[in-house]
Amino acid sequence: MSDTAAQEAKYKKMVETPIPKLVVSLAVPTIISMMVTSIYNMADTFFVGQIGTSATGAVGVVFSLMAIIQAIGFTLGMGSGNYISRLLGQRDHERAQQVASTGFVTALIVGAVVAVLGLIFIDPLVRMLGATETILPHARAYAQYILIGAPYMAASFVLNNILRFQGNAIYAMVGLTAGGVLNIILDPIFIFGLGMGTGGAALATIISQFVSFLILFYNCQGKGGGIKVRFTSFKPCWSIYKEILRGGLPSFYRQGLASISTICLNLGAGPFGDAAIAAMSIVGKVFMFAFSILLGFGQGFQPVCGFNYGAQRYDRVLRAFWFCVKVGVILLAVLAVGGVIFAPQLVELFRKGDAEVVAIGVVAMRWQAVVFPLSAWVTMCNMLLQAIGKGTKASILAMARQGIFFLPLILVLPHTIGLLGVQISQPIADVCTFLLAVPLTVSVLRELKQQMYLQPGYDPETETMSPAEETAK
Template sequence: MAYESSFLEKESVIRLIPKLSFPAMAGMIAQALYNVVDAIFVGRGVGMLAVAGISIAFPIQMIIMATAQVIGVGSASIISRSLGEKNRDKAEKTLGNLMGATLVFSAVVATFGLYFLEPILRLFGATDAILPFAATYMKILFLGSVFFAFSIACNNAVRAEGKAYFAMITMLISAGVNIVLDPIFIFGFGMGIQGAAIATVIAQTSSALWLGWYYIRGKSEVPFLFKNMRPNYKILHEVTAIGLSAFLRQGAASISLVVINRQLAFWGGDAAIAAMGILLRITQFAVMPVFGLVQGLLPIVGYNYGARLFCRVTTAMKLSIAISSAICTLTGSLLFFAPQLLIPLFTNNREVLPLGINASRYMAIGFPLIGFQVMASGLYQAIGKTVPALFLSLLRQVLILIPLVLFLPYFYGLLGIWTAFPISDILAAIITLVLYRKDIKRLSTLCAEKAQLNKGE
């Protein structure tokens, strides 16, 4: 039986990269846009403390996302490689286990989060003034977290089949619904930050229903069968091992934000936390094209690696690194030269504005290096090399950034927190380059050997 996804080994890589990545970019930009719009409406409609509240909530949302990414990224890697190896049975069992594990783990996270809501928010840096806003927002988001996790995990599986446009539509639905409902609930119904949270949950539920329709109606190349939801411990172990790097990348970002928010509260107060919340939205929006690019790259690399087409893997890596580096250089320039145009979109608070503008310029310095780091980490995820993928996921945001954020303020105060970002970007890029060069050289050698063998035949 011929797979629909066989185009991943036949179509030219130069055409495949934009074909799979541009829809992912569009969808992820839309997702980031609604986070930006959410913060703008909250900042303009409720105030600085509400922006600080969603800043405290943001790392908790990232943990929910990380839970889904463990299953989604790990399963997608197995599915794409299984399709490349023509192993249909394993692909189907992996999809079933993805569905079951997502529902169980997301329900556990939501239950735990609701029960320990206030202690968690305190741990994440909420002050007495910020706590009521953060609690109102996260209580509603926890209630809808099952839909959020289901959308993230299943959309990874959709991309693994090469269905980039369907995955894009999933994200556009969520983003569109949220952007439309935000002003209605926040301003029209006067619900403030509660309205922003309700709009987000409705948006996430919409995309989950859309994906449910995709599988129930048999639109997927890998069919969903209820019998495959029965836990297969060998598959779940492989899923966890591969997806753990994605979890730790998201979890590491969350942990680093906890440390950053607590340090900001001590060295800069509520205004500094609000400034960081705004910058997180802006930088997330700026980096989303890169994450969209790597989402398109993963099935290409995973499929062709499974099919032992190593030349296509190296070509895909070179092209994706060039594109991502160009994107990050452009967005880094905007963050450095035009923060005075960006920050006022969210707030006109006289304390927050100068802090945000100053921080943006420091954070922009290392931004051009981020694209390469994301692509290199994506290579290891796609080919199932869990140890380097895990290490790179922890490198920048835990092993380097957290110690700098804890150490530098004792010498430079609040400025030490801002300078920790470019230093960590530069150090992480150097270490990543050392690892990547070794493995890309190995793949290039395999590519040359196979080309020589084919020539001899």
């Protein structure tokens, strides 16, 4: 099949396949990718947890550094991907290839700058991230390897999103899953077999991430009718960066604030001992795994949303949004019940026999589980706003959970109500974010519905475009 024929087939698939079938087909590979990524993040915590409480705390401390690298990758990746999906909906393949290549090369450059600066100032860096004197040696050993891998780790997030937003989630899944499985295999070998301790976990991570990077780059060479990432197509101009930033800044705010909030969480938990830092790190990893399922499902929605918005199929955008909200709420409600019931067992999985860590972690996990279903609405709203280019609203919502609401709470509550303040700051922030997301998104949903009504060929009885109009388009 020629490139043109493959691209046309991809277009028809994205604008004609029934919404539930299309979203699920794109979501399943992404869910697998997100779960594997979360599993190997938890694998580091699990294996390092065998070394000691301070080592477990170190993984939580350095996680905020990884969040910074992710922020770079997601900003350029989500921004490029959102723009690409709209361009493909408009059938502008040449521009889409320029956007993809520009986002990729820029991630390599920015990641290299972070790596150099981080390695030069590594001790001040890990202290700033919240390392105590007992955690510092473990955190330094872990961070130095993560910084070495920063350029291609950031670029991998871009490649992953470029594939996803074209509707090629299966190719993204292959790259991420291969790296994740390799990480789980290498962790015990490097940590215990080679006696590298905490540093071994980080070395296993960057080797695995490099393998993922190579596979993802190979898969970004026109597979499945997709566009090609080429160094020769790198076009660093403002018109491209403006659109990348419009779609990507919400991810930057979200991921950047995740890093800052983790630092503040570690600093807030620090006065209550290494057990508190370790416990909150464990709870964060468990919920990240649970949330990755929703995130993967939502990421199956984003290319459908962006592609059909670019093709002016607003009826399909709305149907996809409400389908994902319903599925997301049910999914998180089930996981929340499991979190409340099995909280002790989940925390003990990482620090068995450490009664203090378990006691602190169980309380935090149950509070978080109670409000967990609200995240379904917030996440889908954020993805909708980001995919259709509503950058300002998407940015406000992205900053809300771990910035606007969480940061004041974690800075104030531990000083006023002690350890409980550390444990309930995030759940309270989640409730506030939900209340903000409702008015922000309802106005956009009304706007989309009005645009749908004005489309030629709109059928008010079925709330879809007529087949005749669809054929004409």
